Amino acid sequence: MLPDDLRAALDQALARHSPQELARSVARLTERYRGGATGATGEAAHIRGQADVAAYAAYRMPATYEAAALAMRHAAARVPGFAPVSQLDAGGGTGAAIWAAGATWPSLRQVTVIERDPQIIDLGRRLARTAQAPGVRGTAWRQAAVGSGLDRPRADLATMSYALGEFAERDRADVVRWLARDAAMVLVVEPGTPAGYATIAAAREVLLAEGLSVVAPCPHDRACPIEPGRDWCHFSVRLPRTSLHRQVKAGTLSFEDEKFAYVAATARPAPAPAADRVLRHPQKRKGVVSLRLCTDADGIRDVLVSKRQGELYRRARDVGWGDAWEATGEAAGEATREAAGEAAGEAARPAADPG
Incomplete structure (x- = not known):
C-alpha cells in the first residue's frame, strides 16, 4: 500500500478537483495517449492544465509506486549492503519512484528528478514536501527532456519507470547507457506487456554490455531463456483503490492488479548466485x-x-x-x-x- 504520507498528500491534491472533473480528465488523457506518444517524449503534449495533472497522478502514481517498490525490494534483498545516498529518477513524472526508493533505502539524502513538464513537476514537488523521508522531502526537481546528451548528476541509484519505452527504439540503448553512467545500481521498470518485456530485455543486454551484473529478477547474467513471441517475463502487484480512485477510474473493484516488467543491475562486484x-x-x-x-x-x-x-x-x-x-x-x-x-x-x- 502507499505510505500514509504519500496517500494523504495525494488525496489532498485530488481534493482540489471534483471526482467528475478528474474522471473527465482521465478519459481525455486515455484518448490522447492512444493517439500518440506518451511518457518521456510526448507526455507534455497531453497534459493540459492542473486537472489533467491531478488525474494523471491519480491514475498512474499508486500503480507506479507499487511496481517500483516491489522491484526495489527484490533488488535490495540481493544486495543487502547497498545503502545509496543519492538517486537520479529520469522521466520521473510526479515522483512515484523516489517515494518507493525512500521507503526501500532510508539512507537516501540527495535525490534528483528529471521531468520535462513544469505542471507535473509542480505537483510532484508539492507531494514530496510532505514526505517523512528526508531524501524525498529535499528532492531537486529539474525541468528537462531526458536524452543521452543531457548532463546528469552522479547518483548511486539511477531509476526510470514507465518511460524508456516511450523513446524511439533506436535511442533506447543510448538512454540506458546514459542512465547507468557512474551509477552503483540501475533499475528500469516498464509495463508488463510483451512490448514492455522486450524493452526491458534490450535494456538488460545494454547493462550487461556495460559491465553491470543483473541482481533482479533474473538469477543469472546469461541470455534470457524465454523464447520471444511465445512468452514474456513480467510480474504483478495488487493495490487497493480508495473510493475516489474508483470514481476517477470508473471502476467497481476495490483493488487493481498492476503488471510490470523490470531489470535491476549493479556495477558492484557480482553478488552470490541468486535463488x-x-x-x-x-x-x-x-x-x-x-x-x-x-x-x-x-x-x-x-x-x-x-x-x-x-x-x-x-x-x-x-x-x-x-x-x-x-x-x-x-x-x-x-x-x-x-x-x-x-x-x-x-x-x-x-x-x-x-x-
Missing part, C-alpha cells in the same frame, strides 16, 4: 504446488512440490508470483514425472498472460 525466481502464479491443487521457475542452472524449469515434502511444501504454499525460491538437496527438487509432463504440455501451448 530461483517464481515466474507464474503458483498452481495449487490438493496436496501439491506447481512452480514455474527461472533458474541459474537450468533456465526455465517446472517443479512440483508435494505435501510429502513437509517444510518445503509449506513454503511453496506461501510463495508468490515474483518471489525468490530457494531449496537445496533432493527436496529442492527434481521435477517429478508429472511436473515434467506438465512442463512439456505447457511448452507446446501458446503463452497466455498468467495474471
Whole structure:
C-alpha cells in the first residue's frame, strides 16, 4: 500500500478537483495517449492544465509506486549492503519512484528528478514536501527532456519507470547507457506487456554490455531463456483503490492488479548466485504446488512440490508470483514425472498472460 504520507498528500491534491472533473480528465488523457506518444517524449503534449495533472497522478502514481517498490525490494534483498545516498529518477513524472526508493533505502539524502513538464513537476514537488523521508522531502526537481546528451548528476541509484519505452527504439540503448553512467545500481521498470518485456530485455543486454551484473529478477547474467513471441517475463502487484480512485477510474473493484516488467543491475562486484525466481502464479491443487521457475542452472524449469515434502511444501504454499525460491538437496527438487509432463504440455501451448 502507499505510505500514509504519500496517500494523504495525494488525496489532498485530488481534493482540489471534483471526482467528475478528474474522471473527465482521465478519459481525455486515455484518448490522447492512444493517439500518440506518451511518457518521456510526448507526455507534455497531453497534459493540459492542473486537472489533467491531478488525474494523471491519480491514475498512474499508486500503480507506479507499487511496481517500483516491489522491484526495489527484490533488488535490495540481493544486495543487502547497498545503502545509496543519492538517486537520479529520469522521466520521473510526479515522483512515484523516489517515494518507493525512500521507503526501500532510508539512507537516501540527495535525490534528483528529471521531468520535462513544469505542471507535473509542480505537483510532484508539492507531494514530496510532505514526505517523512528526508531524501524525498529535499528532492531537486529539474525541468528537462531526458536524452543521452543531457548532463546528469552522479547518483548511486539511477531509476526510470514507465518511460524508456516511450523513446524511439533506436535511442533506447543510448538512454540506458546514459542512465547507468557512474551509477552503483540501475533499475528500469516498464509495463508488463510483451512490448514492455522486450524493452526491458534490450535494456538488460545494454547493462550487461556495460559491465553491470543483473541482481533482479533474473538469477543469472546469461541470455534470457524465454523464447520471444511465445512468452514474456513480467510480474504483478495488487493495490487497493480508495473510493475516489474508483470514481476517477470508473471502476467497481476495490483493488487493481498492476503488471510490470523490470531489470535491476549493479556495477558492484557480482553478488552470490541468486535463488530461483517464481515466474507464474503458483498452481495449487490438493496436496501439491506447481512452480514455474527461472533458474541459474537450468533456465526455465517446472517443479512440483508435494505435501510429502513437509517444510518445503509449506513454503511453496506461501510463495508468490515474483518471489525468490530457494531449496537445496533432493527436496529442492527434481521435477517429478508429472511436473515434467506438465512442463512439456505447457511448452507446446501458446503463452497466455498468467495474471
